[in-house]
Amino acid sequence: MDMNHTPDPSHLPDDDSVYEGLLVGDDSQWAFGTDFEDPLAGVDTTVPDGVDTHQLAVYCLMLADDALVMSHRLSEWCSNAPDLEEDIALANIALDLLGQARLLLARAAAADPSVVPALPDGSPVPPEDALAFFRDDREFRNVRLVEADNGDFAMTIARLLLFSTWRLALFQRLAASRDHVLSAVAVKGVKEMTYHRDYAGRWFLTLARGTDESRRRLVAGLEAIWPLHGELFTTHAAELVTAESGVGVDPATVADEVDVRLEQVFSMSGVDRPDVAPLAGVRGKTGRCGLHTEALSRLLAEMQVVARAHPTGSW
Amino acid sequence: MTEQIQGDWPLYEVFVRGKRGLNHVHVGSLHAADDEMAVRHARDVYTRRNEGVSIWVVRSDAITASSPDEKDPLFAPSGDKVYRHPTFYDIPDNVPHM
Numbered sequence: 001m002d003m004n005h006t007p008d009p010s011h012l013p014d015d016d017s018v019y020e021g022l023l024v025g026d027d028s029q030w031a032f033g034t035d036f037e038d039p040l041a042g043v044d045t046t047v048p049d050g051v052d053t054h055q056l057a058v059y060c061l062m063l064a065d066d067a068l069v070m071s072h073r074l075s076e077w078c079s080n081a082p083d084l085e086e087d088i089a090l091a092n093i094a095l096d097l098l099g100q101a102r103l104l105l106a107r108a109a110a111a112d113p114s115v116v117p118a119l120p121d122g123s124p125v126p127p128e129d130a131l132a133f134f135r136d137d138r139e140f141r142n143v144r145l146v147e148a149d150n151g152d153f154a155m156t157i158a159r160l161l162l163f164s165t166w167r168l169a170l171f172q173r174l175a176a177s178r179d180h181v182l183s184a185v186a187v188k189g190v191k192e193m194t195y196h197r198d199y200a201g202r203w204f205l206t207l208a209r210g211t212d213e214s215r216r217r218l219v220a221g222l223e224a225i226w227p228l229h230g231e232l233f234t235t236h237a238a239e240l241v242t243a244e245s246g247v248g249v250d251p252a253t254v255a256d257e258v259d260v261r262l263e264q265v266f267s268m269s270g271v272d273r274p275d276v277a278p279l280a281g282v283r284g285k286t287g288r289c290g291l292h293t294e295a296l297s298r299l300l301a302e303m304q305v306v307a308r309a310h311p312t313g314s315w
Numbered sequence: 316m317t318e319q320i321q322g323d324w325p326l327y328e329v330f331v332r333g334k335r336g337l338n339h340v341h342v343g344s345l346h347a348a349d350d351e352m353a354v355r356h357a358r359d360v361y362t363r364r365n366e367g368v369s370i371w372v373v374r375s376d377a378i379t380a381s382s383p384d385e386k387d388p389l390f391a392p393s394g395d396k397v398y399r400h401p402t403f404y405d406i407p408d409n410v411p412h413m
Contacts, residue, residue, distance in 0.1 A: 206348070
């Protein structure tokens, strides 16, 4: 052996750089990384017996639209967050939710293709994109909590706490769904939203116990978003029907658990539960029925404008 | 709130152990208000492409570093001690990570 040999860089052990390992394995389709898991790998995609496929599609749209709209709001923080690190943290959360939305929109389209908007013949736009970009606000089924403007960072944190605590509780139950796709999406989402809730809870506490200014902003943000909190636990017909057939979750059933969780954060933070009235719907109808605030129209206009200008575009 | 509020968060150095890695390796630095937030920021900033399974963070001002001025007295003497390298015997094929 050559006494004066220097190591050949191509034979350095993997741990010289944690990124080295990313170049190993079958990663031909990825710019970075390997060992990515397809959350639906091996999952039975047939709709279980005794399930109304249209109601299942509507239910999937509800869960998908919550994630899609919330994801878009969070993505508006890109380059605008208080700190580079928070910028990336919020973008990560937005991307987790976007991933959930894609799977759920695709599931809605598979369960009942009639919910997908018609596009010109030959359009290469996949069903999940058609649902995201070619429906009008009245066809969106998200709760109104997610469509409200971001406000400042404190209000965004307050909303994220309410949203992630609620959605985590829903998905923990949805993991037992008879629909194997919904179950797989929920199992994936529980891990993601456990982190989202932790992130929001820590920031909530930090802002509440921080400076007078951070506390003032947090309390104001929570009060501003609180009128949309009650809607999270109002059961829509599609939620009831899918829950009864064992594929969905009735949101009313998670109200107590969410309440306990929130109370823990509020009491640690020394913040009182806001005493403000719920935002009324239109003749009792709210986001789940497709009746939204003006904020959603503006959000969709921005989110959809490019896709709608090119209905046969390939991306 | 009795302590002086600092305008800037302290700097932390981040070490990540990759899936196939044996050691935590320095990957960069970031700002955070406290140690716990630093771990979470590190998760968000440095492991978002599936890079890591473990994170260490340490405040940059807690690290004592050698000075560039000391480069020669510290490191030059080892430059000609070829007998310190394990290159005088064959490594068996079943000894990993050498």
